[in-house]
Every structure is written in structure tokens, then in C-alpha cells.
Amino acid sequence: MKKISTELEEKLLDYLDGNLSDAEVRKLEEALQQSDILQARFEELRKLDQTLVAFSIEQPSRNFTDRVMLHLHQRPASSSWSIRNAIFLLAGILVAVGAAAWLASAGIFDSTTTINLQQSDLPKTFIPEGTPSFTVDGKRIVNIIIMLNIVLAWIVLDRTILRPYFHRRMESGT
Structure with a gap:
């Protein structure tokens, strides 16, 4: 056009x-x-x-500015998680890390598996000839997952428990 x-x-x-x-x-x-x-x-x-x-333009109420100015000095509501929910989340992460660590130490994930795509039942149109096989080490994967969970636990601990606790202490002056 x-x-x-x-x-x-x-x-x-x-x-x-x-x-x-x-x-x-x-x-x-x-x-x-x-x-x-x-x-x-x-x-x-x-x-x-x-x-x-x-469409009509919406107009605020007549006392909108007065109400905003009246509440301007008030502290906004906290948007962070409650400490109780944070503790439950942290406990869940630690239980998952503990269970995975116990299973890894018991040898559940000690085996290594070789995956050969040439022996799969998939049609050869999807898998080209000469595709290499690769090994999967279960223990290494579980250890990586455990480390990521520990990092997540530290972040949750910092953001939801420690920062609010020390922020409240700093505001109260104790």
C-alpha cells in the first residue's frame, strides 16, 4: 500500500x-x-x-490528591515473604539437599551409563550416521544439583530471613 x-x-x-x-x-x-x-x-x-x-477518560475522585498526601509519610507495606514461609522454603531446600547427599553417599548414583544414539529405535532420518555415544555420570550430576540447591538455600536465607532481620534491627536502633 x-x-x-x-x-x-x-x-x-x-x-x-x-x-x-x-x-x-x-x-x-x-x-x-x-x-x-x-x-x-x-x-x-x-x-x-x-x-x-x-472510550471515556477515567477521572480520579475529588479527594484523591488529599488522600495521597495524607498517607505519603507512611511506610509502604512490605512486599517480602513472611519469615515463616521463608523458613519453610529453606527447610524444604535443606531436606532435598540432605536426601540427595545421603543417596549420593549411599552409592545410588555411582553407576555411569553410556548412551549410544545409533542403537535407539528412532528413525535414521532424525539421527545421522556417525553420531557419537556419550556417558552420563550420575554421581557428578547429583553433586551439581546438590551444589545448586545449596546456593539457592543461601540466597533464600539471605533474601528472606537475614536481610529483613537486620533491616528491622537497624531501624529499631538496637
């Missing part, structure tokens, strides 16, 4: 708003009858104008 000039587009907007003189209205209506591109753009702008007119 060809673009119309900015000046012509402003004329269309003025036409929709009723800001054109009678001579300009006649001239624009003649141009609209002669140009399909101009008619299409006019229809787009008309529909957009109708949509915008249908």
Missing part, C-alpha cells in the same frame, strides 16, 4: 474532527472519491477515531 503525505493525513484528521472550511471539505471529498488509497486510509482513521471516542 502506498503511503500518503503527512499533510494529506493531517487534512483527513482535521476532516474527522470537523476543523476544515467548506471549500477544503469539498476538495478533500473529491480527492477521496478519486483515490482508493486515500479512501482506505480514511476508513482506518475513521474507525480509530470511533474507537477512541467510545
